[in-house]
Amino acid sequence: METTNGSLNRKLRMALTGGGQGSFIGRVHATAAVLDNRAALVAGALSSNAEKSKASAPAYDIPEERAYGSYREMVESEMALPEGERIDFVSVATPNHTHFEIAKCALEAGLNVICDKPMTFDFAQAQELVDVVEKSGAVFAVSHNYTGYPLVRQAREMALSGELGEIQAIRSNYIQGWLRTKLEDSDQKQAAWRTDPKKSGAAGAFGDIGTHAYNLGRYMTGLLPEEVSCHLKSMVEGRTLDDYGHAVIRMENGGLMTVTASQISHGRENDLFIEIDGTKKALQWRQENPNEMIVRENGQPHKIYTRDPNADFMTPIAGSSCRLPAGHPEAFFEAFANVYRFAYDAMVLRAEGKDFEKRDTIYPNIYDGAEGMYFIQQCVASSAENAAWLPMKYEKARR
Numbered sequence: 001m002e003t004t005n006g007s008l009n010r011k012l013r014m015a016l017t018g019g020g021q022g023s024f025i026g027r028v029h030a031t032a033a034v035l036d037n038r039a040a041l042v043a044g045a046l047s048s049n050a051e052k053s054k055a056s057a058p059a060y061d062i063p064e065e066r067a068y069g070s071y072r073e074m075v076e077s078e079m080a081l082p083e084g085e086r087i088d089f090v091s092v093a094t095p096n097h098t099h100f101e102i103a104k105c106a107l108e109a110g111l112n113v114i115c116d117k118p119m120t121f122d123f124a125q126a127q128e129l130v131d132v133v134e135k136s137g138a139v140f141a142v143s144h145n146y147t148g149y150p151l152v153r154q155a156r157e158m159a160l161s162g163e164l165g166e167i168q169a170i171r172s173n174y175i176q177g178w179l180r181t182k183l184e185d186s187d188q189k190q191a192a193w194r195t196d197p198k199k200s201g202a203a204g205a206f207g208d209i210g211t212h213a214y215n216l217g218r219y220m221t222g223l224l225p226e227e228v229s230c231h232l233k234s235m236v237e238g239r240t241l242d243d244y245g246h247a248v249i250r251m252e253n254g255g256l257m258t259v260t261a262s263q264i265s266h267g268r269e270n271d272l273f274i275e276i277d278g279t280k281k282a283l284q285w286r287q288e289n290p291n292e293m294i295v296r297e298n299g300q301p302h303k304i305y306t307r308d309p310n311a312d313f314m315t316p317i318a319g320s321s322c323r324l325p326a327g328h329p330e331a332f333f334e335a336f337a338n339v340y341r342f343a344y345d346a347m348v349l350r351a352e353g354k355d356f357e358k359r360d361t362i363y364p365n366i367y368d369g370a371e372g373m374y375f376i377q378q379c380v381a382s383s384a385e386n387a388a389w390l391p392m393k394y395e396k397a398r399r
Helices: 025-033 050-060 071-079 096-108 123-136 150-160 189-194 205-221 316-320 332-351 366-384
Strands: 012-018 039-045 089-093 112-115 140-142 167-175 225-233 244-251 256-262 271-278 282-286 292-296 303-306
Touching (some): 012 332, 025 332, 039 071, 071 096, 123 366, 140 366, 150 282, 167 205, 205 244, 205 366, 225 366
Parallel strands (some): 012 039
């Protein structure tokens, strides 16, 4: 299953918001977006500081006349250009509290959006953004980039096809250690906004990385949540938002899902790992070793699935998510690029005036983003009520 730019016969034109000096994720977005040579970064509003925004542009080869001082200036100026020159989509790679206003501005101008997670500052904004997307008819993707790994997509299809049997237990964890000390007091940029409730939102670690762990469990199994009980805690004295947390989720089918997120575990880097127990088989995948997946069945030797686009066991979607032959490791940038790559297919169809899938997409969409915000809201509320069981059904969640 190869993806192309179809009859559009040109590269999609990208604008980046965020990514200025000192940014991590902005550079990742810029790299992933052009990895398959299907898009070109042509414009940007790279910082909330106009001077810094324009000064950052040369690092991305953004021409001076399309280096804007604000996202509003960028959208207005780009939409004033001839249709054959203006941008096709905006990538939002800014702190959480700005996602909604930037995405809404772009969508209302008719532009497609790829937005970092968590999608908005709170669930109320997420619900409004769903309405804006549905009204606009635009493509909207959320960069839950771990869904782009080929073996994650392989696991998803194994689970959805019934190969694992009934899914009864999911253990999804994201463990880091970089906030073991109160790094935000040193004005370290990444720590400062992530630990500030005015910029990060109601949750700290659970909003930053717990959402990834939850999304991965939902994405790989398709199981819908029923209720959640959560306990969040700040282990570092004086820190306002959680840096450790644990949630138990009762699934609609009677199974259980646990989500653990930590940013205070010594020596842990980006250890996102998941185990899924089905009645027929179980599997395990780890982001720090993403090109292998272990599948277990009682009485049988353990199987190690490797990322191999030419192997018969790989599903078409998983195979088409690979770029290199087996044995040549693919990792973070390539997985991130897969979110862009499959969203581009929808953007091309839209540009050609054709219908495209909006709900059952291989990439995380607006509904996944909104569900993630509901997850954060309910986890924070549950923790505030001494881990009380609270509803977790989001009415527009996809299976």
